Amino acid sequence: MQNQLILFGTQGCHLCEDAEHLxxxxxxxxxxxxxxxxxxxxxxxxxxxxxxxxxxxxxxKELYWPFTADTINHWLKDN
Known part of the structure; x- marks a missing residue:
């Protein structure tokens, strides 16, 4: 079973929107x-x-902002 990813954020948060786009x-x-x-x-x-x-x-495990596509990929491989 694949691990589930959850993005915690809130409406109107431009950083949260950036994370969603990533x-x-x-x-x-x-x-x-x-x-x-x-x-x-x-x-x-x-x-x-x-x-x-x-x-x-x-x-x-949690990954806190700031993160990039590369950061996410490395983080997922380490988990």
């Missing part, structure tokens, strides 16, 4: 979660978004 350009499936909809996510990521998470059953 994932789309890499043709990577991902789920977008708006942190404003969840108090715990808001507290955790409020000043860090966008954050990309590779969620696996054993060991979820």
């Amino acid at each position: 994932l789309q350009a890499l043709d990577l499936p991902y789920e977008y979660l708006d942190i404003i909809d969840d108090e715990k996510l808001l507290q955790r990521y409020e000043i860090s978004i966008p954050v990309l998470m590779q969620k696996s059953a054993s060991n979820p």
Whole structure:
């Protein structure tokens, strides 16, 4: 089973839009979660978004902005 990618962001965040464009350009499936909809996510990521998470059953890992297509590819290979 492929690890699930989750992008944490919020509406109106231009960096979050840039991160989405990177994932789309890499043709990577991902789920977008708006942190404003969840108090715990808001507290955790409020000043860090966008954050990309590779969620696996054993060991979820996070990649914090700034990241590039190369950074994402290397991060995915390391996980």
